[in-house]
Amino acid sequence: MTATQPQRSTREIIASARSIVVKIGSSALTSMEAGLDLARLDALADAIEARMRAGSDVVVVSSGAIGAGMAPLGLKQRPRDLATKQAAASVGQLALAHAWGTSFGRYGRTVGQVLLTADDIARRSNHRNAQRTFDRLRSLGAVAVVNENDTVATAEIRFGDNDRLAALVAHLVGADALLLLSDVDGLYDGDPRKDPDATFVREVASPEDLDGVVAGSGGSLGTGGMASKLSAARLAADAGVPVLLAAASEAASALSGGLVGTTFTARPNRLSARRFWVRHAADTAGALTLDDGAVTAVIGRRRSLLSAGIVSVSGSFDAGDVVTLHGVDGTVVARGVVAYDAAELAGMIGRSTGDLAPEARRPVVHADDLVPG
Structure with missing residues (x-):
């Protein structure tokens, strides 16, 4: 040995x-x-x-x-x-x-x-x-x-x-x-x-x-x-x-x-x-507020963020921009690359994946594009 x-x-x-x-x-x-x-x-x-x-x-x-x-x-x-x-x-x-x-x-x-x-x-x-x-x-x-x-x-x-x-x-x-x-x-x-x-x-x-x-x-x-x-x-x-x-x-x-x-x-x-770019280098273009269950899934279990867990959307951003993710108390819990622009996402808030059109069923922020903190 x-x-x-x-x-x-x-x-x-x-x-x-x-x-x-x-x-x-x-x-x-x-x-x-x-x-x-x-x-x-x-x-x-x-x-x-x-x-x-x-x-x-x-x-x-x-x-x-x-x-x-x-x-x-x-x-x-x-x-x-x-x-x-x-x-x-x-x-x-x-x-x-x-x-x-x-x-x-x-x-x-x-x-x-x-x-x-x-x-x-x-x-x-x-x-x-x-x-x-x-x-x-x-x-x-x-x-x-x-x-x-x-x-x-x-x-x-x-x-x-x-x-x-x-x-x-x-x-x-x-x-x-x-x-x-x-x-x-x-x-x-x-x-x-x-x-x-x-x-x-x-x-x-x-x-x-x-x-x-x-x-x-x-x-x-x-x-x-x-x-x-x-x-x-x-x-x-x-x-x-x-x-x-x-x-x-x-x-x-x-x-x-x-x-x-x-x-x-x-x-x-x-x-x-x-x-690293997501966490430290990129400017953020907007923010998403998540319910407690989504925060637990995203931070505790390293899952992708789905539309059902989003409470509100703020800012003007496009798909591919970096946004901050907040808990309901306003605490920043993560940063990530968003897959939809702000206008699209506004109509998806709180809706489960099965209730969305097929083209809108991918994660809002994929786990691979999400960095805690």
Whole structure:
């Protein structure tokens, strides 16, 4: 009999990952006074190159476009209005892409810039197109450098921060691990700058490990902060991607398996690309309210949703859109891909399958297209 192999730790899994997404925060690349810091960017490229030479594919999610554009435009503080943010990003994205290209060019690497908006992830067709672009860049040996397309993104279509973008990209490209690198060395149960007794959290293996953790918002150069990093790490881990949160100044150690930062253990079973899209990436177009029996069937027994269990329909949606499923108390219990448009479904509410026309007897939301929570 073959001896049982010992279970690998999250840190070991990340250290041996063949495909990695590395997100780098604005504060690690830019300063308020001088803009883009080329020395720090080169050091990060050196660490990433070493990991690639060790056999890993690496996708870089790089913040810093707005920060890189501030100094050339004479801006003394991060802009708050959308037009100035977009103007700074239009200058900074060019500088940022050139800097990454020049830095990786020292190793003969070609860089491809990938600019995304939330709409590119939320729309299934755009989602697949982005996935194919990443796959082709990697097959051609190029390093994909990703950023949110701040020059066109509006409040309605923003990811909100590049931490969330990195988590979505990690699943999109099928990464084995996600590294979040910034100006913090890991997760604490409080703000160590304000609380000298804040305790460092070395590993988050379950939600219970986050009990009592207080996370703050971002700094002057970025939109993230510990709250966004924590949210992104939980999103990626929930999708099956292990995460390491560490300081950008320790990138070489973080990328070579050193004992730095905080790890987040991934769920054992990775979500399929479609179920991940339904749960985390897609915009919802409407809502269905279910009776208690339907909630039990859908959530407790993993059954498809039938029209008989629907109490009401809200919103304007088409067949193929993602909708939220609510209990009668208003609690969101699931998300799923609806098989009918809102007008069709309005005439099916509460009716059993046998009372419907043959073309309307398929499930309203099939179990394979339904994700709890």
